[in-house]
Amino acid sequence: MADTKALYQEVILDHNRKPRNYGTLGNASHQAEGHNPLCGDHLSVMLNLDGERIDGIAFQGESCAICKASASMMTATVKGKTRADAETLIQEFRDMAMSKLDLNGHHHLGRLAVFAGVRDLPTRVKCAILPWHTLHAAFNSVASTSTEAEDDPMHAPIGNA
Amino acid sequence: MKLVEPASSPRLAPTFDVERIRADFPILKLKVGGKPLVYLDNAASSQMPRPVIDRLLRYQTTQHANINRAVHYLSETATSEYEESRRKLQCFINAREDKEVIFTSGTTDAINLVMHGYGRKFIGAGDEIILTTLEHHSNIVPWQMLAEEKGAKIRVVPINDAGELLIDEYEKLFNERTKFVGVMHVSNALGTINPVKHMIDFAHARGVPVLIDGAQAAPHLPVDVQALDCDFYAFSGHKLCGPTGIGILYGKAAILERMQPFKGGGDMILSVTFEKTTYNTIPHKFEAGTPPIAAAIGLGAAVDYLSAIGMGRIAAHELDLLNYATEQVNGMPGVRIIGTAEKKAAVLSFAVDGVHPHDVGTLLNEDGIAIRTGHHCAQPVMQRFKVAATSRASFAFYNSMAEVDALIAGIRSVQKVFS
Ligand SMILES: Cc1ncc(COP(=O)(O)O)c(C=O)c1O
Numbered sequence: 103m104a105d106t107k108a109l110y111q112e113v114i115l116d117h118n119r120k121p122r123n124y125g126t127l128g129n130a131s132h133q134a135e136g137h138n139p140l141c142g143d144h145l146s147v148m149l150n151l152d153g154e155r156i157d158g159i160a161f162q163g164e165s166c167a168i169c170k171a172s173a174s175m176m177t178a179t180v181k182g183k184t185r186a187d188a189e190t191l192i193q194e195f196r197d198m199a200m201s202k203l204d205l206n207g208h209h210h211l212g213r214l215a216v217f218a219g220v221r222d223l224p225t226r227v228k229c230a231i232l233p234w235h236t237l238h239a240a241f242n243s244v245a246s247t248s249t250e251a252e253d254d255p256m257h258a259p260i261g262n263a
Numbered sequence: 264m265k266l267v268e269p270a271s272s273p274r275l276a277p278t279f280d281v282e283r284i285r286a287d288f289p290i291l292k293l294k295v296g297g298k299p300l301v302y303l304d305n306a307a308s309s310q311m312p313r314p315v316i317d318r319l320l321r322y323q324t325t326q327h328a329n330i331n332r333a334v335h336y337l338s339e340t341a342t343s344e345y346e347e348s349r350r351k352l353q354c355f356i357n358a359r360e361d362k363e364v365i366f367t368s369g370t371t372d373a374i375n376l377v378m379h380g381y382g383r384k385f386i387g388a389g390d391e392i393i394l395t396t397l398e399h400h401s402n403i404v405p406w407q408m409l410a411e412e413k414g415a416k417i418r419v420v421p422i423n424d425a426g427e428l429l430i431d432e433y434e435k436l437f438n439e440r441t442k443f444v445g446v447m448h449v450s451n452a453l454g455t456i457n458p459v460k461h462m463i464d465f466a467h468a469r470g471v472p473v474l475i476d477g478a479q480a481a482p483h484l485p486v487d488v489q490a491l492d493c494d495f496y497a498f499s500g501h502k503l504c505g506p507t508g509i510g511i512l513y514g515k516a517a518i519l520e521r522m523q524p525f526k527g528g529g530d531m532i533l534s535v536t537f538e539k540t541t542y543n544t545i546p547h548k549f550e551a552g553t554p555p556i557a558a559a560i561g562l563g564a565a566v567d568y569l570s571a572i573g574m575g576r577i578a579a580h581e582l583d584l585l586n587y588a589t590e591q592v593n594g595m596p597g598v599r600i601i602g603t604a605e606k607k608a609a610v611l612s613f614a615v616d617g618v619h620p621h622d623v624g625t626l627l628n629e630d631g632i633a634i635r636t637g638h639h640c641a642q643p644v645m646q647r648f649k650v651a652a653t654s655r656a657s658f659a660f661y662n663s664m665a666e667v668d669a670l671i672a673g674i675r676s677v678q679k680v681f682s
Contacts, residue, residue: 110626110680118681141621141637142651164651166619167681226625 109168109219109226113175118167123177127160136163136236138228138249143169147177147236154184161236166229168220173233175214185241192234199227279580281663284572287312288661298631301666301673306451306479306610306657307635308501311565315504318564322557329553331530345556348563349546355566356496357487358513365512365519365546366559370478371401373497373512374445376549377474378405380522381495382443388414390442393466395420395428396647397450397457400640402476406445415442422647426453426602433462437469444473448480452641452655453602454585454610456484463493472518478502481511482659483581483608485574488513500558505565509558512549519545526551577660581609584658588667595671597678601653612639612653615674618681620652626680627654627673634670 127133130148137144145163149156159181161173176195180188187210194211197203201221205211220230228249239247285291290310293300302310322344328337330345346361353361367373382405386392392406396419410417418441420433428446444466449456463473472494480486481498488496495518500509514522524531524542528551533541542548569577588611592598597616615623624636635655638645645651656670 110622115681142645143619166621168622223625226621229621 109217109223111216113213113216114167114171117171117174121161121170121174123160123174123181124162125160126162127158129158130160132240132243134236134239134244135246136232136239136248137246138165138169138232140228140249141166143229143232145169145173145233145236147173147233147240149237149240151185154186156180156183156185156188161233165232168217168226168229169232172217172230176233176237179212179214180237188237189241192238195234196231199231279576281580281661284661285663287314287568289313289316291661295631295633296629301630301632301669303656303658303662303666303670304633304635305482305659305662306502306639306655308507309482309504309659310661311504311506312568314568315506315561315564319506319557319561322560326560327557330556331547341556344560344563345554348560351563351566352511355486355570356481356511356513357489359489360516362545363513363516363519365514365549366554367497367510367512367549368508368555369499369501369510370399370476370497371510373495373510374402374474374476375405376512376525377495377497377514378409379525380549381472381518382406382409383412384521384523386413386415386442389440390415391418391436391438391440392416393418393420393433393436393441393444393446393471395433395446395457396422396643397426397428397453397455397641398445398447398643399451399476399478400642401478402445402447402474403643406443416440419643420446422455422644425604426450426455426644426648427604428455428457428462430458430461434465437466437471441466441469441471444471445476446473447476447478448486449477449483449608449610450602450641450644451479451610451657452639452644452653453604453612454607454657455602455604456480456606456608459493460491463491467492479608479610482569483574484578494518500562500565503562503565504568505562506555506558508555509562511562514545516545519549522549524548524551528552530554572660578608580660581658581662584662584664584667585609585611587664588656588658588670591667591671592674595674598674601648601650609658610655611657612655613674614650614653615677615681618677620654622681623654623674623677626677627670630669630673630676632670632673 127148129150131150133148135146143165147161149159159177194209199220217230220226288310326340328341330342349364350361352364418436421429466473474495475493477496477498482503496513501507531543531548531551533543599614601612620636637652
């Protein structure tokens with residue numbers, strides 16, 4: 103059984119309460135909408151690329167604490183980094199959430215490793231991944247994405263009753 | 264002196280002794296993350312008591328064969344147990360005849376049967392079907408498929424802020440094109456008990472047949488299909504202490520006989536040639552292929568178990584739980600109940616200010632408490648209340664007041680984490 107309270111750590115609660123980079127960006131060069139149709143959560147990610155460097159980034163939307171904190175920490179982390187570095191983080195974050203990453207091995211996640219707890223909560227993995235998924239879509243100029251989209255590695259139906 | 268009890272009767276004291284009932288449910292002894300399981304997701308699926316588990320075991324170890332097919336001992340035993348179970352279900356809902364009870368795979372399957380068997384034959388272009396805002400997706404989507412295929416139209420009964428159907432509006436929806444009404448007995452998302460008797464009478468006065476989705480009523484209230492006079496009544500075994508993969512469609516014999524079959528295959532025919540196939544009589548006309556025999560027999564044992572306790576007593580205990588939980592939640596700042604109908608059954612949907620339902624659900628799980636969070640397959644209800652999702656605790660007769668206390672304490676600790 104997961105130590106869930108470990109997931110709701112102070113860092114996550116803090117980013118949920120006071121999300122960083124929350125709002126819109128006037129001069130966005132890339133943006134995308136992300137949806138999780140299973141719970142109705144949605145968020146938008148806007149960013150401005152200066153050459154290869156992420157010059158500015160913002161997000162907003164309606165979501166659970168895990169999703170909002172993940173978005174907040176994501177924007178804080180990738181701001182100022184290159185697109186290639188951000189793509190590496192996207193991959194590593196997804197791998198971590200799906201238990202495919204050895205956290206003791208070499209990676210670049212740093213404080214983002216607080217989200218490792220979702221590995222043990224299959225229904226919450228998508229909440230943590232959605233912002234990253236949306237960032238990836240924004241880079242690739244896909245206007246809208248969904249956790250249920252065909253190319254989603256997490257694609258799997260859940261829910262009844 | 265030794266008291267011998269029949270296998271299928273719960274050990275009951277004269278008053279409602281919830282601890283003795285709980286002893287019949289092995290799963291309730293489970294620990295989740297070191298905490299005793301508090302199972303409050305009964306609207307999604309209920310748990311199975313020992314007599315039903317034992318019945319399945321006995322069937323599987325001593326009675327299994329295919330039904331209606333062979334002259335050998337096991338086939339005859341399985342057939343007669345299967346048909347005996349049909350009669351138990353007939354009694355449970357007080358149907359006139361056992362042939363009015365069709366085994367389906369569940370409520371969804373039962374509603375689809377009516378859509379294909381009745382709707383596709385008798386509903387055409389320009390005809391209107393009345394549904395309600397409260398419906399589960401399983402009583403919306405099949406009718407949308409039919410409407411699209413036939414060019415028929417769906418009219419929707421609205422609800423008020425308490426989650427009650429606006430009956431005046433329902434009555435105004437009728438016109439000469441109205442051909443069918445589909446309405447749930449009890450709302451899975453809000454717990455509202457709908458005035459289905461009145462709605463059925465009103466429709467019948469205009470010659471319109473009515474399907475009742477009883478998925479959330481059959482487990483919680485005494486159901487009498489003759490008193491209701493509904494044309495169809497659908498429910499699922501797995502919400503009724505029975506197995507998954509089995510459900511019931513009750514239909515009035517006269518209507519079932521006029522309907523076309525839903526699925527074609529073995530058992531639903533009397534004779535087959537490539538020139539002409541003659542369909543079997545009801546209920547077999549609607550039971551193509553090998554049915555879930557064990558599950559059907561298990562469901563028979565489940566309704567025996569429930570009937571021995573008494574659906575009236577079950578409803579009364581669950582109302583006590585609901586009233587107590589409602590009172591407690593109403594006294595909590597920052598928690599709002601969604602669905603405040605005057606008549607409710609066993610469901611408490613709520614919102615915790617500033618906390619997303621998924622976070623509520625995950626944190627309650629930490630305390631061993633199982634609730635459902637999400638849209639409850641009732642997105643039109645969510646849209647009406649302008650929420651994407653709710654948290655829902657749903658009770659069964661084996662839940663205790665102490666479990667309600669655990670829920671309340673759990674919600675408080677969620678609030679504390681997010682304070
Ligand atoms: C009111 C209602 N109708 C229909 C269903 C569908 O039942 P099933 O999934 O067993 O077919 C459910 C529960 O899932 C329900 O609560």
